[in-house]
Amino acid sequence: MKGFKKWIGTAMAVLALSVPASFAECASAYADSLLRHLPLTVRTQYFSDGDKEGELFRSHWTQVDFQGDKAAFENIAKALSDYNKQEARSNRDIRKQMLAAAKQERNERKEAGVATFYPYEHTEDICFRRTDSLALSFLENNSSYEGGVHGTYGVIGRNFDAKTGKELQLEDVITDRKGMAEAVKAQLRFDYPKASFMESGSTLMEEMVDQMMEDDTISWTLDPWGLSFYFNPYQIGSYAEGIFTATILFSEHPELFRQDEYHYGPCWRGPGSYAIDIIPCLPQRFSDSSRDDRLAVYNMGNHVRIVYCGETLVDQIAAKDFRPVFVQLADDRRYLYADCSTDGKNYHLRVYDLNGTEPELIGIQAMTRLASKPGQTKDRKWYVLSDPRDFLMTSTGDGFPPGKWLRCRVGQDGRIEVYDVEGAVG
Numbered sequence: 001m002k003g004f005k006k007w008i009g010t011a012m013a014v015l016a017l018s019v020p021a022s023f024a025e026c027a028s029a030y031a032d033s034l035l036r037h038l039p040l041t042v043r044t045q046y047f048s049d050g051d052k053e054g055e056l057f058r059s060h061w062t063q064v065d066f067q068g069d070k071a072a073f074e075n076i077a078k079a080l081s082d083y084n085k086q087e088a089r090s091n092r093d094i095r096k097q098m099l100a101a102a103k104q105e106r107n108e109r110k111e112a113g114v115a116t117f118y119p120y121e122h123t124e125d126i127c128f129r130r131t132d133s134l135a136l137s138f139l140e141n142n143s144s145y146e147g148g149v150h151g152t153y154g155v156i157g158r159n160f161d162a163k164t165g166k167e168l169q170l171e172d173v174i175t176d177r178k179g180m181a182e183a184v185k186a187q188l189r190f191d192y193p194k195a196s197f198m199e200s201g202s203t204l205m206e207e208m209v210d211q212m213m214e215d216d217t218i219s220w221t222l223d224p225w226g227l228s229f230y231f232n233p234y235q236i237g238s239y240a241e242g243i244f245t246a247t248i249l250f251s252e253h254p255e256l257f258r259q260d261e262y263h264y265g266p267c268w269r270g271p272g273s274y275a276i277d278i279i280p281c282l283p284q285r286f287s288d289s290s291r292d293d294r295l296a297v298y299n300m301g302n303h304v305r306i307v308y309c310g311e312t313l314v315d316q317i318a319a320k321d322f323r324p325v326f327v328q329l330a331d332d333r334r335y336l337y338a339d340c341s342t343d344g345k346n347y348h349l350r351v352y353d354l355n356g357t358e359p360e361l362i363g364i365q366a367m368t369r370l371a372s373k374p375g376q377t378k379d380r381k382w383y384v385l386s387d388p389r390d391f392l393m394t395s396t397g398d399g400f401p402p403g404k405w406l407r408c409r410v411g412q413d414g415r416i417e418v419y420d421v422e423g424a425v426g
Helices: 002-018 023-033 071-111 177-191 204-215
Strands: 040-051 054-066 120-131 135-145 152-163 221-225 226-231 245-251 274-277 296-299 306-307 310-316 320-328 334-341 347-353 360-365 379-383 391-395 403-412 416-421
Touching: 040 071, 040 120, 054 071, 071 120, 071 135, 071 152, 120 152, 120 221, 135 221, 152 226, 177 204, 177 226, 177 347, 204 221, 296 320, 296 334, 306 334, 310 347, 310 360, 391 416
Parallel strands: 054 120, 152 221
Antiparallel strands: 040 054, 040 379, 120 135, 120 274, 135 152, 221 226, 226 245, 274 320, 296 306, 306 310, 320 334, 334 347, 347 360, 391 403, 403 416
8 A cells, every 4th residue: 555655646746747737736725625724712811919019020821722622633632731731830930930039129129219110021922823734833922021121022933733743843844954044044134124134244144043943943833835934032133123034935945845745735835725813013924926925013002004015004093902813715815804992891803905905994893703701801712713714703792692602704805704603593
């Protein structure tokens, strides 16, 4: 049987060289159809520690859970359970240490006659890049404040084989570390022509990328369309320049990725229809389109700014808890869905169309991915939007009873269509 499979793979590869490209495209489409999206939720727990003299430390951390039956995803479900336990222990230790440090600093300030004290903070959120039956990939988005002028922040990529539950290493995905390092450096130079590492004579970026790639300390995520690499403040630039990203596409550098001999493409190519979380202020590149196919979202407090393919939309809304998700459909339609609230209590969804010459707000819908009650501020649960064809939302009124879950899909006009309602009959 093993020899037969090898013969079939070789024969199909030969055929691919002598038949129209649509043959290979059909094989790729078939591979896509085998991928299932993982039904996930995230749960964030919030803490506030202090004493009779006031607040000392505030924090929150996030865990990942399955929504419903785990039987079909046993290995990755166990891996996530182990991950949650590990993060719970880590955050307990961080909370204990930072609370003690905050108390010590406040006492030192009192002894020095300084009345002001700003509570220490530590936060950890999770932003998903891949959530399908082939791979699970997400960013830990962390920030801390321990006194001083400003805090620290950064992201860490976590990548899992969804079939086995194994945490992936770069060697599982790529074939050439040095070649990938060169591609990353070239992409950084192209995407950030005005960065400090582009100053004449500077070799910081090149040296750091080579070193981090060699030491296996480089942070990355496995996206549906390729790999993204992340460089936190101070790694290759100043604090003010923020996080740098470099996305290397399967389509641009196929020679750098492990190939699937049966389906004529990268082993880790994702589904054609997907959704990913967008971190505000962190631009994301999606394809090699000549339109500079990047999306950046900024919540400015009194307005939201969306920049896509070089065009800008300013949405005049004072958004709280703004949570944007990029939606890509198999027919290449693209949208941005953003949960938000203007008062911290009443949530709605804002739908932005990314298919025209510039971004456009096309709908405001009375629903949210928040799965817990809005007033429940210490322990909050959110549905993960991963499959544009089937996902859960919570009704916030206007046509459906508030608080009911809604089974949804992306409609032809980009707005969300509801095709099942909790408790519906018939």
